[in-house]
Amino acid sequence: MDKHVGIIGGMGPDAGVEFFSLLIRKTREMTAASTDQDHIHVTLESNPKVANRNVAICEGEGVKECGDAMEAAARRLKLVECDFAVLVCNTAHYFQPSVIKGLSGTPFLSMIDVCLNNIEAHFAEMKSRSTVGILGGKGCMVGRVYQGALEKRGIEYFVLDEARQDKAMEAIYCVKQGKIGEARTTFKPLLDYMVSQGVKSVILGCTEIPIIIKEDFELPEGVKFFDSCDLLADTVVRVAKGLENLEDVL
Known part of the structure; x- marks a missing residue:
């Protein structure tokens, strides 16, 4: 049943x-x-x-x-x-x-455990581990929702600096206001910067972010995304x- x-x-x-x-x-x-x-x-x-x-x-x-x-x-x-x-x-x-x-x-x-379980399964399949980038709301970052969980599993992570994190929040609030195009314009440089730092695995740690990157959003090649939602x-x-x-x- x-x-x-x-x-x-x-x-x-x-x-x-x-x-x-x-x-x-x-x-x-x-x-x-x-x-x-x-x-x-x-x-x-x-x-x-x-x-x-x-x-x-x-x-x-x-x-x-x-x-x-x-x-x-x-x-x-x-x-x-x-x-x-x-x-x-x-x-x-x-x-x-x-x-x-x-x-x-x-x-x-x-949702946090499910996401990390999938990351560990991916690492096992690839037979290697890599630094995981975290993209999420400021509260998620300040509250160390993902950082703490990753540390418990011995997984290294990368987070945006404060100024870029504030821009990420701008993009998230644009989604809440229905301004998807504006959200994408604000969000793309943040993702590009994270990838430029050598991040190959990225947690989409906010339920608004998948809405930003749906359909025709240009995603960087060679990066594994973990959409928590x-x-x-x-x-x-x-x-x-x-x-x-x-x-x-x-």
């Missing part, structure tokens, strides 16, 4: 919708779903009213409010009896303890459809 998936989204709204669309597309691709009933039971808890995570982490304003909102969202998913839950916002994983508290025993599948969607479909055990990916 398929598993019921709970999604905490809304941060931002476009990213939550994009993730839901990814689940539908991947279910068709991976299981040849052809009827409504072949798709996954999903409950999307989309709350764009959560206080700004970047401001909370970087400036200390609204930290409790963010944690409380994360916990409340998780409690609502607990009430609908989902089999496991995910959080579709990299930066919000800073508040993961609040999510786990709200879920009260319902398994939580971390896409990788999480792939894992969710496999687990929900019984193609992989939940315990094996937690």
Whole structure:
């Protein structure tokens, strides 16, 4: 029997919708779903009213409010009896303890862990390791959401300097405002700079960034991208459809 998936989204709204669309597309691709009933039971808890995570982490304003909102969202998913839950916002994983508290025993599948599992699998396949570049929101960087996880696994990483990180935030906020073209113009030099520093593997550690590089965006050659949102969607479909055990990916 398929598993019921709970999604905490809304941060931002476009990213939550994009993730839901990814689940539908991947279910068709991976299981040849052809009827409504072949798709996954999903409950999307989309709350764009959560206080700004970047401001909370970087400036200390609204930290409790963010944690409380994360916990409340998780409690609502607990009430609908989902089999496991995910959080579709990299930066919000800073508040993961609040999510786990709200879920009260319902398994939580971390986007960060899924992304790093895929990086380690790639390294094993290539039989070599390389420095991993991290592209994400300022709160994600200041909160060391990915840096801490990479350090625990002994993986070296590269992050943008403060000025370039501020430009990355400009691009992210452009996506939230629906200004995709402007976001791309701002973002491309940042990616080019990171690659110029010898980075061959890049984490797309913000759910707005995949929206920037969709379709006709010119990606540099020879670079492996780890799209945290896409990788999480792939894992969710496999687990929900019984193609992989939940315990094996937690």
